[in-house]
Amino acid sequence: MAAAPQYDESSVKVLKGLEPVKHRPGMYTRTENPLHIVQEVIDNAADEALGGFARTIAVTVHQDGSISVADDGRGIPVGLHPEMKVPTVEVVFTQLHAGGKFNKKDGGAYSFSGGLHGVGVSVTNALSTRLEVRVKREGMEHALAFADGFVVEPLSALREVGKRNTGTMVRCWPDPKYFDSPTIPLGELEHILRSKAVLLPGITVTLALEKRDGSVEQKSWNYPDGLAGYLSERLADIELVVPLFKGERYISEESDSFAQGEGAAWVITWTEEGATARESYVNLIPTPSGGTHETGLRDGVFNAIKNFVDLHNMLPKGVKLLPEDLFARASFVLSAKVLDPQFQGQTKERLSSRDALRLVSSQVRDPFELWLNEHLEYGRKLADLAIRQAQSRMRAAKTVVKKKSSGVAVLPGKLTDCTSDDVSRRELFLVEGDSAGGSAKQGRDKDFQAILPLRGKVLNSWEVDRDELFLNNEIHDIAVAIGVDPHTIEQQVDLSNLRYGKLLVMSDADVDGSHIQVLLLTLFCRHFPQLVQNGHVYIAQPPLYRIDVPGQGKNKPPRKLYALDDGELEAVLDKLRMEKVREGSWQISRFKGLGEMSAEQLFDTTMNPDTRRTLKVEFDPVEGVTTRTMTMLMGKGEASARRAWLETNGNLAEGDI
Numbered sequence: 001m002a003a004a005p006q007y008d009e010s011s012v013k014v015l016k017g018l019e020p021v022k023h024r025p026g027m028y029t030r031t032e033n034p035l036h037i038v039q040e041v042i043d044n045a046a047d048e049a050l051g052g053f054a055r056t057i058a059v060t061v062h063q064d065g066s067i068s069v070a071d072d073g074r075g076i077p078v079g080l081h082p083e084m085k086v087p088t089v090e091v092v093f094t095q096l097h098a099g100g101k102f103n104k105k106d107g108g109a110y111s112f113s114g115g116l117h118g119v120g121v122s123v124t125n126a127l128s129t130r131l132e133v134r135v136k137r138e139g140m141e142h143a144l145a146f147a148d149g150f151v152v153e154p155l156s157a158l159r160e161v162g163k164r165n166t167g168t169m170v171r172c173w174p175d176p177k178y179f180d181s182p183t184i185p186l187g188e189l190e191h192i193l194r195s196k197a198v199l200l201p202g203i204t205v206t207l208a209l210e211k212r213d214g215s216v217e218q219k220s221w222n223y224p225d226g227l228a229g230y231l232s233e234r235l236a237d238i239e240l241v242v243p244l245f246k247g248e249r250y251i252s253e254e255s256d257s258f259a260q261g262e263g264a265a266w267v268i269t270w271t272e273e274g275a276t277a278r279e280s281y282v283n284l285i286p287t288p289s290g291g292t293h294e295t296g297l298r299d300g301v302f303n304a305i306k307n308f309v310d311l312h313n314m315l316p317k318g319v320k321l322l323p324e325d326l327f328a329r330a331s332f333v334l335s336a337k338v339l340d341p342q343f344q345g346q347t348k349e350r351l352s353s354r355d356a357l358r359l360v361s362s363q364v365r366d367p368f369e370l371w372l373n374e375h376l377e378y379g380r381k382l383a384d385l386a387i388r389q390a391q392s393r394m395r396a397a398k399t400v401v402k403k404k405s406s407g408v409a410v411l412p413g414k415l416t417d418c419t420s421d422d423v424s425r426r427e428l429f430l431v432e433g434d435s436a437g438g439s440a441k442q443g444r445d446k447d448f449q450a451i452l453p454l455r456g457k458v459l460n461s462w463e464v465d466r467d468e469l470f471l472n473n474e475i476h477d478i479a480v481a482i483g484v485d486p487h488t489i490e491q492q493v494d495l496s497n498l499r500y501g502k503l504l505v506m507s508d509a510d511v512d513g514s515h516i517q518v519l520l521l522t523l524f525c526r527h528f529p530q531l532v533q534n535g536h537v538y539i540a541q542p543p544l545y546r547i548d549v550p551g552q553g554k555n556k557p558p559r560k561l562y563a564l565d566d567g568e569l570e571a572v573l574d575k576l577r578m579e580k581v582r583e584g585s586w587q588i589s590r591f592k593g594l595g596e597m598s599a600e601q602l603f604d605t606t607m608n609p610d611t612r613r614t615l616k617v618e619f620d621p622v623e624g625v626t627t628r629t630m631t632m633l634m635g636k637g638e639a640s641a642r643r644a645w646l647e648t649n650g651n652l653a654e655g656d657i
Contacts, residue, residue, distance in 0.1 A: 018094065018126035018149040025178045028123045033181045034067075034174035035188055037127055040120040041069040041170045046196045046284045048073030049203045054167070059193060060208040065182065066130075068171035075137030075166045078155060087155045089135055089144060093125045094151070121170070125149050127178045134169040136161050148175075190219065192286065197221035198230040199284050199335050227267040227333045234277040235331060241270040241385060242378040245371055249363040250337065257358065259339045259579075264360045266297060268332035270385060275327075280334040282341050282351050291343075291351030293336040295610045296360025298323050301330075303361070304369035309383045311373075316387065322425075325389040326382070336360055340575050342568060354562070354611050393422060412452065412477040416441050420448040428481060428500040429540070429607065430454055432507040432516050433595060440506070443599030444607060450500065452481050457512075458519045462526055462634035475523060486527040493530055503531065504614065506540040506606060508593040522634050525619045537617040542594055542606040545569045548587040549576060562605050564613065 021028050030036045038059075048054040054073035061067055077088040084091050125131045131146045141161045145153035176182035190207060197205040202224055209217040223229045228246045250263030280287045280294050287293070302323040309315050342353040372379035411417065414437075420426055425448045431437045437453025444451060459472040466486050470476040479486060483499040505520045507513035517539060524537050531537055543562035547569070551558040563569035569588070576586060594602060606612050620626045632641045 018096065018122060020096065021123050021126035022149070022178075025123075025127055029127070031179055033179050033184055034127070035184050035192075037124040037174060038067050038069070038172070038184065038189070039192060040124050041172070042192065042196070043285065044121060044170075045069055045071035045073065045168070046200065048168075049196075049200045050284055054203070056204045056206070057193075057196060058206045058208070059189070061184065061186070061189075061210065062171075063210045063212065064173070066171055066173040067184065068169060070167060070169040072167040075135045075168050076133070078135055078137055078142050087144070089133060089142070090151060090155060093121055093131065093133065093144075093146060094149065096122050124170075124172055127175055128172040129175045130173045132171045134158075136165050136167050139163045194221045194230075195279070195281065195286055196284060198223050198227060198333070199281055201226035227265060227335065231267045231269070231277060231331065231333050235269070235271070238271050238273060238276055241272060241329070241381055242375075244269045245368060247364065247367045249367065257355065262337055262339055262359055263363050264293065264297075264334060264336045266332060266334045266364060268297070268301065268330055268334075270329045270382060271331060272329065274329050275331055277331040277333070279332075280336070280351075282336050282338055282343075282356075284335075285341075285343075287343075287349060287351050289350035292353055292356040292611070293334060293338070293351050293360050296336075296357040297332065297334050297364055298327050299357065299610060300361035300364030301368055302326050304365050304372060305379075305382060305386060307369055308372045308379050309387075312380075312383075314380070314383050314387065316391075319387060319390050319394070321386055321390050322393075325393065326386040328389055329385060334360070339578075340571060342571060352564075352613055357610055396422075410480075412481055414453055414477070415481050416444075416451040418444075418446060418448050418450045422448070423498060424501040426450065426500045427502040427504060428452060429504050429506045430478065430520060431594065432513055433593070439595060439597055439599045439602045440607065441599075443601075443603035445603075449607065450481075452477065454516070457516055458523060460519055460634055460636075461523045462630065463636055466527060469527060478523070482528075482531075484528060484531065487530060489529045489533070495530065495534070498531070498536070501536065502538055503536055504538045504540045506542070506594065509542055509544045509591065510593070513593070518634075521617060522630070524617070525630065529619070532617055532619045535616060539615040539617060540606050541613040541615065542591065542597070542602075544591060546589045546591065546601075547572055547576075548589070549581060550585050552581065560601075 025031055029040075042057070042059065045054065045057045048071050049057065051073075054071045056072050058070045059067065060070075076092055079088060080086065081088045081091045084095070125146050126149045128146075129148060133144045135142045135144075139160055139162060141158045142155055143153065143158050144151070144155045174182065186209070193205045193207050197203060198221075202222070204220060204222045206218060206220045211217060225232075228244055231244060244267050246265075246267040248263075248265040251258045251260055253260055280290055280297075282291075282293060302321075305326055306321060309321065315321065336351075336356060336359070338351075338353055338356050338359070340353070341351060341356070343349070343351060372382070418426055427448060428450045429440055429444070429452070431440050431451055431453050433453065433455075437451055440451045440453075454474055456474075458474050458478075461469060461472075461475065469486055470479070481499065482503060483497040484493065484495060487493040503524075505517055507516045521537075521539075524532050528537075541564060543564050544566075545563040545568075547561040547563065549559040549561060561572050563572050573586075577583065591597060594606070597605070604611060632638050632645060635641075
């Protein structure tokens with residue numbers, strides 16, 4: 001009999017320094033290729049330019065597989081760090097959560113930057129076989145080198161360069177073992193560099209590609225006209241409905257809602273052909289998946305148009321304008337400046353800061369409304385475009401309703417349906433518990449949001465035969481409500497009877513809620529796979545905490561803030577301290593369940609499409625690794641396999657011990 005594995009003090013491992021990154025690189029960066037770890041270095045150079053300290057950024061792709069990034073900014077400090085007692089430049093490249101971007105008070109080193117998590121260039125160092133740093137600062141050029149994240153050539157002074165000659169050069173050799181492909185996609189790299197030039201008017205950004213024959217191919221970007229020049233270039237051969245509307249507004253003095261300097265720059269136009277170019281950024285970081293700043297742009301522009309239409313009495317009877325009616329044909333570039341941006345994930349593809357919606361909307365709305373009324377011809381063209389789109393949408397919705405009018409099953413009695421006929425807008429919330437269902441019914445938008453409360457836990461349906469599914473009342477009600485029969489991925493199922501464009505699982509943020517979530521996802525992935533494959537299934541993410549902030553004089557009334565998890569709670573508290581709110585004057589409440597939220601709170605945090613957070617469910621229905629894993633986790637005869645899996649992977653569970 002084999003000896004039991006030893007479990008004593010030595011069994012508890014603490015990952016120090018950069019070891020967590022090497023152990024689980026996917027938590028800190030995209031691992032398809034090394035582009036993201038290079039982008040961290042580029043972002044640092046761009047932050048120097050954003051602060052007005054650099055005029056050039058030069059990137060070189062070398063023949064040996066390394067990449068170097070150089071700027072003429074201030075140079076990373078080289079003196080001893082007051083706490084770590086080693087050169088500060090060494091701390092920046094060897095410690096997670098270290099950097100000038102955490103000091104937001106009194107201007108800090110970087111009042112506005114994309115670096116939020118503080119794991120940037122230290123991740124680049126951890127995942128590179130070698131990394132070299134050259135710093136020109138205070139009249140001297142200094143050199144430092146790392147291998148596999150450890151110092152191999154300590155900081156040394158190389159030569160005198162003159163006090164005005166400053167800057168930083170970082171050269172890294174990405175380690176292929178951490179990436180699916182060791183090659184950086186040059187097209188994406190070019191796009192990132194060009195975007196930096198767009199967002200930093202007057203800054204010159206260059207890309208040099210070393211060739212095998214020893215020659216160098218060089219590209220350079222400089223946009224004196226910034227966003228407008230770039231969008232004009234993108235739309236050069238396309239006919240515009242109206243000329244470019246561009247603007248830039250920032251908070252001039254600290255208010256009760258926003259910090260001084262927060263705001264946005266934008267350029268937007270419309271084409272008959274539809275959206276051609278849409279790009280958004282936060283503190284120079286590309287956000288390809290959009291986020292609350294894009295929603296703010298849409299909200300501000302739409303409200304300005306709606307006011308224009310109402311003022312000039314242009315809306316035909318029976319037509320209701322929606323934001324997507326106007327935005328369907330919009331092309332734009334948006335650059336937001338947010339003091340403490342909250343992103344979904346370290347790769348920062350989507351902004352999730354709730355305040356960004358109100359910030360961008362408030363900055364865009366008034367100047368756009370003024371522009372419309374100063375240029376009545378353009379205003380009428382845009383209003384007409386939106387009205388035609390709304391009429392087309394309403395005609396399409398009526399056509400779908402006629403197709404479905406015969407043979408409709410009797411809907412569940414506990415379903416609270418919505419009134420809209422547009423299936424693409426309609427949403428069904430599968431809500432845990434009757435109390436939360438009651439709050440959801442009161443808080444929802446009755447036009448397009450339906451509620452189906454679920455009692456208890458849904459049956460584990462992974463191994464249930466399709467013919468026996470409807471013996472379970474909850475599953476029967478779900479199937480009838482959504483209008484689609486259970487099916488397999490191979491079946492030709494009729495999705496034209498689908499009654500909702502989005503199905504959202506909304507459960508408590510506790511263990512029971514997670515269990516219900518898993519059971520519902522098991523049902524959809526096993527018996528409604530085509531709904532998942534076509535992007536109809538989502539998970540709602542209610543906040544875990546509410547922070548009640550007391551009022552501070554006439555200009556700062558009491559506020560209610562929300563945090564999704566512990567990390568976001570800490571970020572909110574940091575922001576309150578920065579605003580000089582007295583420590584401990586706020587109250588933190590932890591939601592035990594959705595039923596504890598008022599209808600207004602539930603809508604604002606979890607149901608409002610403009611401010612909520614959702615996760616889109618993706619699942620490969622073809623027999624493979626995912627299906628085998630689900631069988632192991634949900635199968636009735638898989639207890640021993642589950643135990644073995646937990647013993648192997650239990651240490652990967654995150655949380656404080």
